[in-house]
Amino acid sequence: MSDERTAAEPDAEALRAAVSNQPRPPRANALSTSLTFGWRALLKIKHVPEQLFDVTAFPIMFLLLFTYLFGGALAGSTSAYLQELLPGILAMTVVFITIYTGVTLNDDIDEGVFDRFRTLPVWQPSVVVGALLGDAVRYTIASTIVIVLGLLLGFRPEGGAVGVLAAVALLLVFSFSLSWIWTALGFVVRSPESLMGVSMLLLFPLTFVSNVFVDPETMPGWLEAFVAVNPVSHLVTAMRGLMHGTATVGEVGIVLLMSAALVAVFGPVTMYLFRTHQ
Amino acid sequence: MTERWSTSSATDLAEPSSLEGPSSTEESRTSVASADGTRDRLESAGADGNRDGKATLAVETEGLVKHFGETKAVDGVDLTIPAGGIYGLLGPNGAGKTTVIRLLATLLRPDAGTARVFGHDVVTDADAVRSRVSMTGQFASVDEDLTGRENLVLLARLLGYSRAQAKARATELLEAFGLTEAAPRQVKTYSGGMRRRLDIAASIVVTPELLFLDEPTTGLDPRNRTQVWEIIRALVANGTTVVLTTQYLEEADQLADRIAVIDAGQIIAEGTPGDLKASIGSGILNVRVHDPDQREEASRALSRILDVPVDLEADPTALSAHVTETDRIAHAFVELSQSGIEVTEFALGQPSLDEVFLALTDQPADENAVPEEGSR
Numbered sequence: 284m285s286d287e288r289t290a291a292e293p294d295a296e297a298l299r300a301a302v303s304n305q306p307r308p309p310r311a312n313a314l315s316t317s318l319t320f321g322w323r324a325l326l327k328i329k330h331v332p333e334q335l336f337d338v339t340a341f342p343i344m345f346l347l348l349f350t351y352l353f354g355g356a357l358a359g360s361t362s363a364y365l366q367e368l369l370p371g372i373l374a375m376t377v378v379f380i381t382i383y384t385g386v387t388l389n390d391d392i393d394e395g396v397f398d399r400f401r402t403l404p405v406w407q408p409s410v411v412v413g414a415l416l417g418d419a420v421r422y423t424i425a426s427t428i429v430i431v432l433g434l435l436l437g438f439r440p441e442g443g444a445v446g447v448l449a450a451v452a453l454l455l456v457f458s459f460s461l462s463w464i465w466t467a468l469g470f471v472v473r474s475p476e477s478l479m480g481v482s483m484l485l486l487f488p489l490t491f492v493s494n495v496f497v498d499p500e501t502m503p504g505w506l507e508a509f510v511a512v513n514p515v516s517h518l519v520t521a522m523r524g525l526m527h528g529t530a531t532v533g534e535v536g537i538v539l540l541m542s543a544a545l546v547a548v549f550g551p552v553t554m555y556l557f558r559t560h561q
Numbered sequence: 562m563t564e565r566w567s568t569s570s571a572t573d574l575a576e577p578s579s580l581e582g583p584s585s586t587e588e589s590r591t592s593v594a595s596a597d598g599t600r601d602r603l604e605s606a607g608a609d610g611n612r613d614g615k616a617t618l619a620v621e622t623e624g625l626v627k628h629f630g631e632t633k634a635v636d637g638v639d640l641t642i643p644a645g646g647i648y649g650l651l652g653p654n655g656a657g658k659t660t661v662i663r664l665l666a667t668l669l670r671p672d673a674g675t676a677r678v679f680g681h682d683v684v685t686d687a688d689a690v691r692s693r694v695s696m697t698g699q700f701a702s703v704d705e706d707l708t709g710r711e712n713l714v715l716l717a718r719l720l721g722y723s724r725a726q727a728k729a730r731a732t733e734l735l736e737a738f739g740l741t742e743a744a745p746r747q748v749k750t751y752s753g754g755m756r757r758r759l760d761i762a763a764s765i766v767v768t769p770e771l772l773f774l775d776e777p778t779t780g781l782d783p784r785n786r787t788q789v790w791e792i793i794r795a796l797v798a799n800g801t802t803v804v805l806t807t808q809y810l811e812e813a814d815q816l817a818d819r820i821a822v823i824d825a826g827q828i829i830a831e832g833t834p835g836d837l838k839a840s841i842g843s844g845i846l847n848v849r850v851h852d853p854d855q856r857e858e859a860s861r862a863l864s865r866i867l868d869v870p871v872d873l874e875a876d877p878t879a880l881s882a883h884v885t886e887t888d889r890i891a892h893a894f895v896e897l898s899q900s901g902i903e904v905t906e907f908a909l910g911q912p913s914l915d916e917v918f919l920a921l922t923d924q925p926a927d928e929n930a931v932p933e934e935g936s937r
Contacts, residue, residue, distance in 0.1 A: 295791070295795075297733075297736050297737035298737045298738070298791070298792065298795050299795055299798075299799075300733070300737065301733050301734050301736075301737035301738075301762075301765075302737075302765060302768060302792075302795050302796050302799050302801075303768070303799055307692075307720075307721075307767050308720060308721035308722050308723075308726065308767070309721050310692075310721050311718070311719060311720065311721040315718075316718075316719050319715065319718045319719050320719075322715070322718075323704065323707070323715055326706075326707055326711055326715075327704075327706050327707070330706050330707065330708075330747060331706055394704070394705070395698040395699075395700040395701050395702035395703070396701075396702055396703055396704045396705075398663075398666075398668055398696065398698050398702055399696065399698070399702040399703070399716075399763065399764075400719075401667070401668055402666050402667060402668060402691055402694065402695065402696050403691060403716075403719055403720070404688055404691040404692035404720075405719055405720075559670065
């Protein structure tokens with residue numbers, strides 16, 4: 284300990300040199316700062332790998348549970364059901380994981396480091412964009428787990444590898460866009476716990492009252508109407524289409540349109556809350 | 562303690578303005594006038610006057626107000642902080658010091674009034690302000706999950722350094738701040754002093770023109786406190802303006818060239834440490850009698866000769882008085898000895914900033930000691 288103490292003395296000479304005027308480097312552009320904030324998110328995963336628990340355990344649990352619980356009853360066999368279910372489960376798990384984006388941000392806000400980021404001369408949205416880019420890595424991990432496990436269980440996508448990758452890409456775009464709702468809420472809601480509560484309240488109907496598990500035609504009319512406008516239903520339809528090689532431009536287009544709308548609305552709201560946060 | 566104050570009083574004697582002026586009010590009035598003059602000169606120099614030559618005012622606020630719900634955290638603050646040197650914001654907890662700093666660092670928007678940093682408005686020109694200032698908050702403004710090195714590289718990258726430059730700058734700072742060994746460890750394992758040093762290092766990755774330090778030494782032991790002071794002095798020697806908040810009067814006295822005393826969101830006094838001490842009288846007379854029974858008699862004699870109230874201290878032999886006219890002190894001493902009172906201590910010192918502070922904050926802001934004495 285005493286050794287360390289002597290070593291920890293700041294050195295007067297080095298101190299003078301270090302505080303002497305540094306030539307200010309050219310301002311970092313928006314892409315570079317966003318990627319740097321994304322790097323920070325990855326470093327956090329590296330130092331706190333436990334946080335990946337939710338992106339690994341959830342997908343495995345959901346896929347096994349629903350395949351074997353409902354497969355026989357709903358589609359006659361688990362393997363027949365899996366062909367329809369897997370794209371839906373994939374969408375559902377990743378959409379659920381987006382909650383953590385808001386929770387992480389909500390945690391961050393209370394830390395002093397957030398104040399430092401806000402006083403930096405950088406494109407301010409890059410703090411949030413970078414965090415979302417880091418989250419895209421988590422979404423990718425979760426997607427990989429679901430797809431690999433699905434293939435082991437007998438999932439056979441007719442769209443091939445290209446179709447599956449396109450479906451995952453679409454899912455990442457949608458999740459990135461959806462996350463802006465949680466980032467906005469992250470500024471409004473006081474604690475990470477209550478944010479979890481609010482998010483669950485929104486996500487349960489969005490994911491379960493959709494075409495993920497069953498054919499909407501078996502539902503009462505009013506419920507079917509909700510399912511028809513539910514963005515998650517559209518996402519799942521497009522992903523099924525891409526994975527099985529039957530997607531239309533319209534199916535994919537509407538998901539991209541909804542994603543753009545989400546960012547257009549909740550992006551500015553988040554940034555307004557970011558700027559005025561006290 | 563007494564020794565230190567007597568040293569500082571010697572410094573003040575060398576500075577005629579702080580003693581000759583009848584009160585600090587005149588002092589601050591002069592300083593405001595010259596500040597206005599500076600501003601006029603800047604404005605006449607043209608809108609781009611700040612680009613090349615440094616503006617001589619680091620901070621300028623007018624009627625700054627910030628509410629939090631019902632609470633007026635900042636209630637009409639006018640500040641004029643010259644570039645260069647250290648400016649202290651001194652006040653008790655909840656006085657509004659942190660809010661003032663957060664307003665100036667663009668973290669909060671004022672509800673009323675204006676604030677300019679090197680001539681740039683903190684609301685309409687926030688980005689220009691951000692590229693000139695840096696802030697170290699009251700609580701660690703570093704990422705606790707990351708290592709010390711990662712924190713510095715992260716900031717260097719955000720500020721525009723290339724990957725290689727960022728690494729080199731981080732290494733240089735870690736070495737200068739005695740953190741090389743701790744560099745690969747997560748910040749959450751750091752001691753308070755190490756964390757604070759890393760925090761300041763993070764603030765000067767690019768040397769800021771103006772550095773805000775919110776209670777930089779709160780919770781540090783004396784050794785770490787001295788280290789932080791050294792860092793601050795090195796920065797100032799290099800031309801950075803430092804604005805720091807503190808609850809420690811000793812710290813303000815040690816470091817600050819000028820001090821604003823804040824209480825309940827308002828500035829109740831402003832000036833050099835010497836001005837503030839002079840504002841509550843020329844000094845404080847401490848007397849100790851041998852026999853506690855004679856204290857009453859000594860008190861009467863002193864208040865008669867000096868014509869000021871005499872305070873009886875907790876120690877049954879001690880008395881003290883704020884002296885306004887020092888030429889009567891010798892007379893008072895003679896009076897005590899002629900009355901047969903045995904005196905064991907008779908010392909004149911400058912009032913400590915603690916006493917200044919109590920004298921200022923004990924009274925409502927609208928009738929505080931400084932302007933009252935000034936108008937006499």
